[in-house]
Amino acid sequence: MTVDPHVLARARARVLGGPSVPASDPVPPGTVAAADGARVWVLPVWPDGATPALLEEYDTAPMPLDRAGQARRVLAAALRCCWTRLDDAPWPGSPSTVADVLEVYAGMTRGDTDLARRWATGELRRLSETGWLLLDEASGAVRPGPRVALWPEGSLASLRDLLRRLPEPPARPGAGEGPGE
Known part of the structure; x- marks a missing residue:
């Protein structure tokens, strides 16, 4: 079974958040790097048009907060x-x-x-x-x-x-x- 790298990246982000890695590490497929000096945060790429309401419907809210x-x-x-x-x-x-x-x-x-x-x-x-x-x-x-x-x-x-x-x-x-x- 093959898993879409974008889906896998979003699942990892839900579990791990945005992990910080050394800038020399490769960026996995389905993610984008937010560089800051020697560190890079690996973040999932959300589909175009994915509104917060749509993401919440699929239980993948990008910012789960109580208030x-x-x-x-x-x-x-x-x-x-x-x-x-x-x-x-x-x-x-x-x-x-x-x-x-x-x-x-x-x-x-x-x-x-x-x-x-x-x-x-x-x-x-x-x-x-x-x-x-x-x-x-x-x-x-x-x-x-x-x-x-x-x-x-x-x-x-x-x-x-x-x-x-x-x-x-x-x-x-x-x-x-x-x-x-």
């Missing part, structure tokens, strides 16, 4: 902090502090900001587990994950517009250009 709306807002806050040059591609992005992301997220929400930050911290972890963000809790840093590298250029215009409307990250002493500059 998808909140996760999208946390991802947007992280992108606002890490995608500092909106005219460039979002991948690989720039590292930002988790504190800055939580500050932007708190500026997007109403109500108890401490509670919002606690919820957002959990969402940062889930987004990291699913490859949307790279989170280093020990250093308190976050940046876009390898899945962001798969966004087609044509889909980025509306995302750029959205990010420009979000609260600005806090200014840090010695920081270079700000988001969107």
Whole structure:
């Protein structure tokens, strides 16, 4: 029996997530590489036109999350902090502090900001587990994950517009250009 390499790659991604391999390793069929220096994340190629609803129908949702709306807002806050040059591609992005992301997220929400930050911290972890963000809790840093590298250029215009409307990250002493500059 022969298994389509694209189907096999998607099944591996469901089980393993987006594994990181050395850049010198070959990229298996049915996958695409999101390169970042000496590492490469191996991600499945989803069929053209595969909407989140269609993928969920086949139990292959690319971003399985309990609170998808909140996760999208946390991802947007992280992108606002890490995608500092909106005219460039979002991948690989720039590292930002988790504190800055939580500050932007708190500026997007109403109500108890401490509670919002606690919820957002959990969402940062889930987004990291699913490859949307790279989170280093020990250093308190976050940046876009390898899945962001798969966004087609044509889909980025509306995302750029959205990010420009979000609260600005806090200014840090010695920081270079700000988001969107």
